[in-house]
Amino acid sequence: MSEIRVRFAPSPTGYLHIGGLRTALYNYLFAKRNGGKFVLRIEDTDQTRFVEGAIENLIHSLEWAGIKYDEGVFIEDGHIVERGEYGPYVQSKRLPIYRKYVDELLEKGHAYYCFCSKDRLEAVREEQKIKGMVPKYDGFCRNIPLEDARKRVAAGEEHVVRLKLPYNRDIHFHDLVRGDITINTNDIDDQVLLKSDGYPTYHMAVVVDDQLMGITHIVRGEEWLPSTPKHIYLYEAFGWEKPTYVHLPTVLNKERKKLSKRHGDVSVDDFRTKGYLPEGLVNYLALVGWSPEDNEEILSMEDMVERFSFERVSKTGGIFDKDKLDWVNGHYIRSKSVEEISALSVPYLVEAGFIDDVFVNENEEWLNILIDTVREGMSTLSELPEKVDFIFKDKLQIEEEAYAEHLENENAKVLMQAIKAELEKIDMIDMEYAKGFMKLIQGATGIKGKNLFMPVRVALTGSVHGPELVNVLYLLGKDRIISRADAILNR
Template structure:
């Protein structure tokens, strides 16, 4: 059975690239009726960020990428579920100790006592000669007695992988095909650090094997490390999984997506009002293409269509304009009732909408959402739209001033004022009746009617449905703006 895993480090926010890796693992597992596992790789305790595991799980759940095995949030606690646990590496130290002893016995690992100062000096010398910096193997030939004496005397040490000399290591990548390395170009990777914790390179192999992982789907930055992992599989005589290295997600400058270029954290996009379904749909297409011209998919449709053979080799640019477009598609297709529910926190961020309005004026709230729905790229876009509509002062530009110089404008203003004053409440139906009166009884029609009214009441020449906008503004503000124009 297909078993895949997403294995992030708890070092802070969830990167967009990490979300895509999780998504591809999830999609493939579901497509193949397999299992999707979440594992926490926290062996580098210096990088651990408090609360990041909870944040990670919450982000994955919000976006619909829910694992079957691994840590789950239960109340205020984190509980691990599954038959292959623990799923947090810091809880598996006894397992790593057992397997590192086996490697040493097989002469595939050795103890290294070189100091950081010496390692830095070796690297500097190699760089000066134009060589690839790597460990020079000084401790490879230490006898068992020498090792025991140094450990007994308290010398700090690490345990390194003992790669065979001048040996070809090859593996098949499902995206890139056959990959070949010579061990002379590789480093004797540290497997166990001085603090007794395993490095990623050791723990990942042990865990993937013991958890029955069949396919490793991860970012291409891990490609140079894979031959070391392959060497460990060979050392243990374990069956290797299949490898799938995903292309990088790039900024506009074609460099790897980074925080320096703007928001890259999943939670930032969710806070701004990008819908989880739209975000998932968009990132699914960053590095993978379906066998059709379609671009909008539900999660179920993505599962049905997902195919590892259609993952691209080249990096995909994270186009925020394309994401905005896709998010707007999802917003426009959403039922107004559901949209009101989701957009409520953002409406409360405006200068206009109060919490009591949702109970006392639900139809008014729905009218606002319905009116601006077509203009939203994200839910947070409602805030500037509403605030701008209710701005205290309207400043007319040259184009607007020209419109207001129309010969029918004085009569239009007079009739508009009088008709609005008669209304108890302003509704789209009432405004429609007023426009019909102006057209029929005063002969003011088309652009001569709608353009001046829009400029006077909104300070814009274009915008959302005028009757809805005037209804949202209400009688008091409409008359105030018309009177302000007359006085000026």
């Protein structure tokens, strides 16, 4: 069997969508599982929808996600470059190649020039809709002799080139996810192959590129399934062996509709900004439409490569469940070293205005303890400012119910006085002192158990629930604890 070659071929019409990332991931897993090659190609034939910076975003997003490709378009020293023996890998650089193959189809009678105006095409489609027919091209220009058509082209008449499908012929193919599929050519349009601006359509370019780049498996979204018979016919018209097709189920929201910006975050950048780790997002995304045989849910990239197969990919759309993503991401936040999570979390604290770069450089240990104190309950890094807000606030908001139950009594006043008296004996709180602090307060007041710990926790954090009190004492430090004790005494 020849080497397996797959490709991810997005259009630079926006930032990388979460569904696109999953398609890239499945291509990558399949290639790595089978010792094959993974190619990144840019399909930019629709120049009207080109978005500046989209190619760079795509490359950076794949790199961030840990999805490495072998050939195609890369960024080196801030510039887009191409590496591999099958280039160019950007379609707009391949126009002469497509023109050559369009001419071949015209010569063989598998394509024809079409001179129909937009007005005529719209009128035909409207009439077809009124009659309850499927709107498609009516073949008006199919039988214009090639020589006559070429004269009209030479005279400057605006035109496109269309695929000339045979009438009433079944086209069969096997899809690794969908199984055996048959579509009749009478249900398919004579697709435009070359537009009036000289650019090929997706349907022409994708077949030529996949053939010339040696692509063996086409792994793409199910929205391309109806177009596949056209592509198979083109392979046949050129005398090429068709590749194996794999059409992936759509990523859906909880309402079973396609994920879109109207319903929230959809780009990889959105999730990255929200503080999802690449390991968490990629692990979860792999499970939206696929599952390993043992149904394990926490999988490293190496685990996924080892277990991945298209036999385990669902035919139906995968539901993107944010709660499940949060659970998976939370696992990775807790499993990484505190130093790693701290480094990734600092930008969120800086953005919130809690710290600055100078503070970061001078308080590395303090920051590590801060992160370790609250990360147990975190699902994303962006939650951090809210989780640690009580540490940085000058004026603490105390829950009314907690205040009424634990601080509106003489016991609390005694504790606050003891805390102040004890802290005035020292210069600063280190972790060793923090570990023994509550014992000192117990010794000074005779108060113990719940009556000791709950009032102190509420006074220092504003809530009856929260992180390890020893860490809180260390993080708040002497001056802030005294200030919070005073706030209770003066209330």
